[in-house]
Amino acid sequence: MELDIKLDKRLARVKLISRNKNHVVVDVDGFAYRLDVHMVEDHVYSVLHEGKSHNIEIIPGETNKKYFVNTIYKNYDLEIVDAESRYLQNRNKNDLNNEQNVISTPMPGKIVRIPVKVGQKVAANDTVIVISAMKMESEYKAGREAVIKKIMVKEGDTVTGHQPLITLE
Amino acid sequence: MELDIKLDKRLARVKLISRNKNHVVVDVDGFAYRLDVHMVEDHVYSVLHEGKSHNIEIIPGETNKKYFVNTIYKNYDLEIVDAESRYLQNRNKNDLNNEQNVISTPMPGKIVRIPVKVGQKVAANDTVIVISAMKMESEYKAGREAVIKKIMVKEGDTVTGHQPLITLE
């Protein structure tokens, strides 16, 4: 088993060399690790490596291949990169501009105001939507001059994180 | 939906009258309850009944139909009694003597000593097996005069709870 794995911006090549129950030997970019790995709680692993005790949390992300990884020092975004995801990535390159045309929010919240209408022309930095969460309002602005193409939500709606809200043209 | 449910020694008849999302009306032995029920954690329910807030833990038991139920005041053994379990119960009645012939332990542990052999005659209260757990040894005794029929474990074995250890004849 051999996979490419993206950790934040780093791309690593990972290969399973051997496994005997909880003892594994795995190669990362040419360096072989002998580890003793136990899942101790939901999503939490205890890993021993040359005596050092590591606690690593592997939280499922948006897709089957995405994770949030927490070590004691740092949190990472991690993605498994296989043939399928490479294909999708290539395909998406063409849609990249499209993605920049979608305004979405990283956090769940409630739509407070939408000061624009479909077909309206907006300048760069114009506020197009205001979302409130936890007593704080955040304004989302257009990244460039554009025309409002579609508004998928209305004032008062509750939205989840990463949900597309408005598309620009 | 209507079921018989055994709570410790009590047998109750339970019927679902209506349900609207988390709001249910359920009849227990002729008394109708309107409840607001939410599973808040694995196996833990928050139930509101006429303003009273109940926290009830429903732990899966040995079979699909058995539970351990914890309320703030008391712990119960609970069993769903349906046609299938009634049939099994009837069938088991014939095996009842058999069940008394099996010596098992309620707790996991390690077999310390088996002072008897297959074919050996034992008197009531003779120790047939000694099991240790957590620095404490427990002796299990024959309930009556009998002959040792089968010994399923050996000294040094680790056993789980409720595992049959020795059968008598």
Added chain:
Amino acid sequence: MIKKLLVANRGEIAIRIMRSCREMGISTVAVYSEADRTSMHVRYADEAYYIGPSPSSESYLKMDKILEVAKKSGADAIHPGYGFLSENAEFAKQCGKKGIIFIGPSPHAIATMGDKITARQTMINAGVPVVPGTNRKITTDAEAKKVMEEVGLPLMVKASAGGGGKGMRLVHSASELLNAVKAAQSEARTAFGDDSVYIEKYIESPHHIEFQVLGDKHGNIIHLFERECSIQRRHQKVIEETPSPILTPELREKMGRSAVEAARSVKYEGTGTVEFLVDNNLNYYFLEMNTRLQVEHPITERVVGVDLVKEQIRVANGEPLAYKQEYLRQLGHAIECRIYAEDPDNNFMPSPGLIRHITEPTGLGVRTDGYVYKGYEIPIYYDPMISKLIVWGRTRAGAIDRMKRALSEYKISGVKTSIRFLQNIMNNSDFVDGKYDTHFIEKHMESLMAEKQKCDPHCEDIAIITAFLDYIEKIGKSEKASPVTPETSGWKQYGRRNNLSRL
């Protein structure tokens, strides 16, 4: 004697209040909004009643609805916690009218302290030092200019009804004055429906130090020493400690007396907090009085050894104070960190969501006051505070060591939290030396945001491997790929075991 108490609040403070009730044998009534049915305060209470939709304005701020529940459930008293209706004089009055004990001071005390101009005048009459400035509402340009000449520059224009940093303007030069007054008035009108503003001297590098006071119905008022609350971000407290690293015994005694005078001027009953600004020369000025239990009350509880909620209830029952000023001592040092669901890397944007996993620190000298649990979804409607972490040490250095240990044990996943940011504050040398004022976070922001501890050379690789193993297990390729095939998949034993129907 109060037998049943309704807590008109949610989150950690509702549970904290119910804990003291349970210890006193008082039964508890929770109220909850739509978003809060599965919130811990509903589960913790003896009774719980629905009061309305999720926005506070339709639930936790609905006086009539809450009073109706109090009547229906037979509660003798209402504890408002902090925030929501806790400093609403009208609500206190309504409680009185319905024959329900409001756990807090009189409506008069709330109203007096709620209006800053009135509070300033009351303090001046009581002989408590206030920040130089005017005690009247500014109505004309001429008046504004006259006050400016008296107090000098820089100065602050402040809304009388203000709070939370709203309706405030800092004026550095004379030319900014009139615009600042107009802007503050306009903001105050929008935010509070009252455009009264006044002018105060701007205190540079101030320390925010507050005194806990406690009064009874018999005219006894004591203080329980200070809390240093200068570690703030945008006027929100982040870390509090007691004793203050800058107070001398003499100043402590003097400020304590002023705090008691401030409380006495409004015949204060129950727990309250007198906030002061202290400048670099250790001059102190009355800032405002909070007529309720304060978020950071636990650090006082720890070093003075009292249960402030129990004292509130005893006072409300008409009992005289059990403590005399001369017997109270501060023993050791306590620090509180507020743990927020927010993303420090993303401009501290709030981070509501589902708690995937939580491990709270415990052991010697550690207290957590929280309310979330594994599987709980933090709603978008309320304050982002998840919990308060309070530690005690015999010395300040010992308390900082313990706080670092406790923060390192605190694991919350599913939402972003401020834990790492707090760790960086604990490691900041100015903080460790006790040399800070309210500009601390602003001043050190860059270094507080930086990654402080590094993965050792291998720890990043090990994180990658663990995810790799999780993934191949998930897609079921682990056994096939492995030359040595185990009978059972080892590292997921845990998950499998938990799925067994057999216990």
Added chain:
Amino acid sequence: MIKKLLVANRGEIAIRIMRSCREMGISTVAVYSEADRTSMHVRYADEAYYIGPSPSSESYLKMDKILEVAKKSGADAIHPGYGFLSENAEFAKQCGKKGIIFIGPSPHAIATMGDKITARQTMINAGVPVVPGTNRKITTDAEAKKVMEEVGLPLMVKASAGGGGKGMRLVHSASELLNAVKAAQSEARTAFGDDSVYIEKYIESPHHIEFQVLGDKHGNIIHLFERECSIQRRHQKVIEETPSPILTPELREKMGRSAVEAARSVKYEGTGTVEFLVDNNLNYYFLEMNTRLQVEHPITERVVGVDLVKEQIRVANGEPLAYKQEYLRQLGHAIECRIYAEDPDNNFMPSPGLIRHITEPTGLGVRTDGYVYKGYEIPIYYDPMISKLIVWGRTRAGAIDRMKRALSEYKISGVKTSIRFLQNIMNNSDFVDGKYDTHFIEKHMESLMAEKQKCDPHCEDIAIITAFLDYIEKIGKSEKASPVTPETSGWKQYGRRNNLSRL
């Protein structure tokens, strides 16, 4: 200066020690047996090494293996915790030989106190009162009879090497004497490989009260007051508190001086505990000295305000004591309950197994020292203690109220626990009045086993309904059966949400 410390123990005490190390910036090394790979002390430590199969005799008692790990990992010191090798003079000696600091007293102090006949003689020489009896090993029948005549009946025959109630016989009448001596000798030979026994007067209705002592390498020895440990079941402590409800200030001072003398007689270094029996007339007698950290040390930490593990490490570093006797005070009252995995309804049979769910109490005045977590399987090989629950209150009554509150919040499922039994003790009027001796549990067993709190009329039905709903949801019959079909199954929203791959 100790930089890296190996903890030769497991469970709660290993973690408790590592917490203090982390606060002191000392890195920690765990050792673990086969059964303990997923135990919390392995997860908490900076490093962890396997030392052998699950039985203690093949792992936690293996001196050579543990010393080898200490060498390999570069640890400067070993903390033995309690139990296992903590009172093994040979191990302390071996550490010294390998140049590793043993956190504890000298091998001489351990050996002297480990042999009860030697300890008795040492105490008599130091002027510390001991239970009347002989100070020599009983070798002949004539000698046994002679001692019986001197001390009178009833009397106790005790093994010199004894501990944990083994090798002890109570003698009521002269005719039982010789058989009792033989039985005790035989039991002692089997249990300890040493058949030395001696005879003591039997103290009726005794209180078990112990004093915490602390000594340094410079000859300073202080005591940190008493712990009342009379709530015992079969010689095992169940609940401890401090201050003792029966001690007077005069007696406390006198016993404290005796405790310090006892420690001084063996040039004691580090933390130790001098156990006394106190009779109904408040006469006190030296019972034994435990030359290690005691399970119940946290109640002393709370009322005296010290971290005993840190003091152990400081003493081992050669630092003089930071405390002087005359400045130490007991502030308030602390109680500890030991939470065991055992089934009180089934003759307190141990209950190892998988932790399905755990919620630990927290908030003001509550400390838990534990080690289990959700999904952890308590092994069959070791002590059944899950955790210690320690509370503090300004008064004894306040501490009892808080303990009741904390016990009511403590939820552990999957294994049986002693929590309800402890609740019944807290509600027992003799306990509440502080009127108890070591016979308390025996005397009240019937009422302590009884169900104290009842379900209200409906609560049993509601439990039935909840299981009913869980079952019909499980078998998927809920929607069909319901006249009003919801779009989503409401009450299981939690479970479903957690299974989503999308966060």
